[in-house]
Amino acid sequence: MPHPARPRAVTARLMLPMIPGAGRVDDAAVLFAGRRILAAGPRRQVLGDFSGPVEDLGDAVLVPGLINAHVHLELSGLGGQSPRGAGFPAWAAWLAGRDLSPPPAAVLAAAVRRMAATGTAGVIDVGSRAGPAVVAALAAQGLSGLVCHEYIGFRRPPADLPPVLPPALEAAVRQAPGVRAAPSGHALYSTSPDSLRRAREACRRLCAPFCLHVAETAGEVALLATGTGELAALFRGRLVPKGYRPPGRTPVAEALSLGLLGPDALAVHAVWLSGADRRLLAETGTAVCLCPRSNRHIGVGTADAPALFAAGVPLCLGTDSLASNDDLDLWNEVRALLADHPDFPGQALLPALTTTPARLLGRDRELGLLAPGAVGGYAVIPPDLAARLA
Structure with missing residues (x-):
């Protein structure tokens, strides 16, 4: 004992x-x-x-202790290899050509150890290949959080089956106090509406936040609006079905129409938003996770953090993965955001690193605060x- x-x-x-x-x-x-x-x-x-x-x-x-609200730890073996600033299609094509097998346990352990050394105590991790190994790496360092199993593709699931978690992932979290698991969707152009809705409902049953990449690229906006653009050219017939019919809406409006927004949802990146999109996010209480260094590394643009804050959108910060970033240090995300927006109010940044993601995780009495009983x-x-x- x-x-x-x-x-x-x-x-x-x-x-x-x-x-x-x-x-x-x-x-x-x-x-x-x-x-x-x-x-x-x-x-x-x-x-x-x-x-x-x-x-x-x-x-x-x-x-x-800080909470990294968006990270893909399963990509930790790809550090220092990806193209910089070439745009999303070039980055996605590069990623598709890599070996995306789960990284060795030592690589995951090193990534989590370095992240913890910068003050991170919790994560919202997203992946589809290495969930059990990620859970083990987090538990070994005493970190808390959520490991999301990401659904990608337009294959129609059986009508009577909601998205389920891989049995190995469910078994792993049973052995890791403080770490939970839930399904998530990748993006509106890469995961079918049926799978997104079912994942959303599963997250509600699990009392876990539903995570989705939203408006990361201009190509995503064009694809959903008109079915054209750089992502249409890259993904049609692969991630996007050949007969895909665009909804004719912005990504935020489409997410709303599918019932994906709300105070228990996290829209990741949110670079290409209109004023109406920001109002919808604020009205529904949907949180946004900003990943400024990943956006800069890939070359997709800069999220308008001051406009999101002014609209009343709850904000979080995430590092994304080592496939699109130099490290998993959240303080470097703060530095990048302030470099992009020198007048951004400093008082908005500590909640984005602590209390807002803790609330999303349903653990605001245990994480994101310094008080008796907290474990972060x-x-x-x-x-x-x-x-x-x-």
């Missing part, structure tokens, strides 16, 4: 607990057993009768970002 983790404490100049109604805490301390928080608050109060080990982080600013650990804001975010 494993021994319980020995309590330890960390102290710092400042703590931002991300608890609704709670302000910053100066001269702060957090008491842990493993990743579970036993106490958090002013140093004198937390460490009053504590006699265990204390790590003083000095001038650091503590925040809750802590992160330290890098010094170059501290003034802007804190």
Whole structure:
């Protein structure tokens, strides 16, 4: 029987607990057993009768452990290989020519370990080939989150069968406390409407967020509006059926018509949106996950983060995969977003890294905050970002 983790404490100049109604805490301390928080608050109060080990982080600013709201860990073996800035068709053609077998366990373990070292405590991972191995890698590092099995293709599923999770994935999450699994769709042009609706319903039954790539490329917008454009040329007869009839709507409007939006849905990328699209996302409470470095790497454009924030759309941040990014460090996503939008309000970024994805996961009492009972650990804001975010 494993021994319980020995309590330890960390102290710092400042703590931002991300608890609704709670302000910053100066001269702060957090008491842990493993990743579970036993106490958090002013140093004198937390460490009053504590006699265990204390790590003083000095001038650091503590925040809750971060949540990477969109990552494809199964592509971790492709780092440093993909074309940069050539556009989505070139990137997709490159990816289609790779060996997409699940990466070795050591590669997954290294990717998760490096991600955890930057302060990430939870993930929403999406894939279709390596789910059980991803679950094991997350559990080995003590990370929490959701592993989504992504459905791709227009093959019509049996009428009496909702999308199901692979038995090996279901078995893996039973052995990994803190990690769950759910189905997801790839995109409106690559997954049939029937499969998308069924995956959406399955997520509702599981009380899990439904994840979908939405409006990542201009070609996606053209394909759904008119059936033409770069994605039509690339995918027709492959991902897209030869007889495909475009719905004549934007990706957001089509997602709405299929019942895919809502406060328990996550639209990923959302680069090519109209003002009406942003209003629909806000009105339905749909969250958007921004992946600024992946968008830049592939060359699909820049999401209008300030307009999304102004419209009231809940925001998250994700790294996407090592097939379209240099690392899985969420702080580098913050830097990229601020480089693209220097006037973006800093106070909107910490919720995007913590409380908003925690709410989506249905774990807002356990993740995304520094409070007794939470299990997400802590992160330290890098010094170059501290003034802007804190």
